[in-house]
Amino acid sequence: MSVDRVREAPAVVIDGRRLPIVEGATVLETLEASGIDAASGCRAGTCMKCVLRTDSPLPVGSQKGLREPLVREGAFVSCQTRPTGDIVLRGAAAPVPLDAHVRGVETVSKDVARVFLEPASTFEYAPGQYLDVIHPTGAKRSYSIASLPASGLLELHVRAVPGGLVSSWLHGRQPGDHLSIQGPFGQCYYLPTDPAQPLLLVGAGTGLSPLLGIARDALEQGHTGPIDLVHGGLIPERLYLQEELRAFAREAPSLRVHHCVLKEATPHEHEGPLDQVALKLAGAQAPDAARKRAFLCGDDAIVRTLQRSFFLAGVPSREIFADPFTPAVS
Ligand SMILES: Cc1cc2nc3c(=O)[nH]c(=O)nc-3n(C[C@H](O)[C@H](O)[C@H](O)COP(=O)(O)OP(=O)(O)OC[C@H]3O[C@@H](n4cnc5c(N)ncnc54)[C@H](O)[C@@H]3O)c2cc1C
Structure with a gap:
């Protein structure tokens, strides 16, 4: 009998259990087919909710889009990983509620x-x-x-x-x-890899929530570079925490807060499409665009537009972190 015929099918190994991988199936699909509660979101390699960890060799492309520290930890995107050999998981398939x-x-x-x-x-x-x-x-x-x-x-x-x-x-x-x-x-968060790097934080509606978290964290960790936070809404009433943000910016001189609305701007807001206003305000088209790191959060369509605009303005794709708030499917 040839060696090939006796070789076991590749498997996902979790807690000592071998889950055989149907040819072409992803790690996430293999876990789900065995009834294991695995974290999952967009299934397109974007939301990074299904990230798992292993010490096993990984197929090419399974760490695409992950930030460097996660790559070093053996993290991989389970919805995009179609293994050809065993993958022994480190840890559980989903965080415990x-x-x-x-x-x-x-x-x-x-x-x-x-x-x-x-x-x-x-x-x-x-x-x-x-x-x-x-x-x-x-x-x-x-x-x-x-x-x-x-x-x-x-x-x-x-x-x-x-x-x-x-x-x-x-x-x-x-x-x-x-x-x-x-x-x-998710991986929309601050890492102190370059404390002088200019940061652009742009989002509409409740996209402010992660951006505020990132700004607070960057300042807490001693970030010295300029931080431009651009919060957008359709009309002025869609903006919130405006006074709190202004007070925050008064305390932190490196932080500039900008409010932007599509229409009906009062003297406190800039009017126009968020991507155009953000790029202009943050000077992203300046020669140092390639030095900037951008975080884009909120409404799905707006985030995708911002991603495109920022890339075209010269911000490298590896420096653009995005969290589109895609509605749930069930
Ligand atoms: C990574 C990520 C982060 C998120 N962070 C936030 C956050 O910080 N704050 C926040 O408020 N939301 C956030 N969301 C969105 C949130 O997860 C829910 O989708 C949202 O609260 C709607 O859930 P629901 O159960 O109330 O509505 P559902 O019962 O899921 O939907 C009811 C109806 O409304 C539609 N719908 C759902 N969402 C929207 C929308 N945004 N616009 C138009 N129609 C919609 C649905 O298609 C459905 O027809 C985030 C989503 C993702 C993927």
Whole structure:
């Protein structure tokens, strides 16, 4: 009998269990086919929710889009990884859900509330990452984190989507209520690789939440380069926390906050499409565009437009980190 015929099919190995990989299947599909609760999101290699870790050799392309420290840790994007050999997983296929107490729900605009949660046990995250809130029906929705870990509370900005299951439910929570969270996920967060690098933080609506987290974290970690935070909305009423952001910028001279609306600008806002206003304000077309790092968050279509515009303006794609708030499919 030839060696090939007796060789076992490649498998995903988790907790000592071998899960054979059907030819062409991804690691994520293999886990799901075995009934394992694996974290997953866009399934297109964008949201980075399904990132897992291994010491096994990985096929080409399975670490595409991951930041350098994660690559070194053996992280890979499980929805994009079609192994040809065994992949032994390090750790679980999804973070364990945690209990959290609601500490406050503060209305900050017509349809946005800041929700403050206190995890019942240690929840390690980087500001700007996101977590899933688990609704009593089991439905999960992602919300980005604006707070710093040292604050002890998780700050989320939640827009009530008309007819939305989880966002409306979150708006109705009371202090003391319990809920389950899972995470953290995503790689939209600050890393102190170049403390003098100019940062561009651009987003619309509740895209402000991760951007605020990143700005707070960068300043906390001693970032010295200029930080331009551009918050956009369709009309002035769609902006929120304007005064708090201005006060934050007064305390931190390297931080410049800009407000931008598509129409009906008052003297406090710049008018025009967010990508054009952001590029102009942040000087991204200047000769040093290639030095900048951009974080783009919020509405799916807006983030994709910003990504394109920033790339065309000379910001290298490896320096563009994006979290599109893609609506959940179930
Ligand atoms: C990585 C990531 C981070 C996110 N961070 C945040 C955040 O910080 N703050 C925040 O408010 N949201 C955020 N979201 C969006 C959030 O996860 C939910 O999709 C949103 O709250 C709607 O959930 P829902 O259960 O209320 O609505 P659903 O019950 O899922 O949807 C109800 C209806 O509304 C539609 N719908 C859902 N979302 C939208 C939308 N944005 N625009 C128009 N129609 C919509 C649905 O297609 C459906 O028809 C994030 C999403 C992702 C993927």
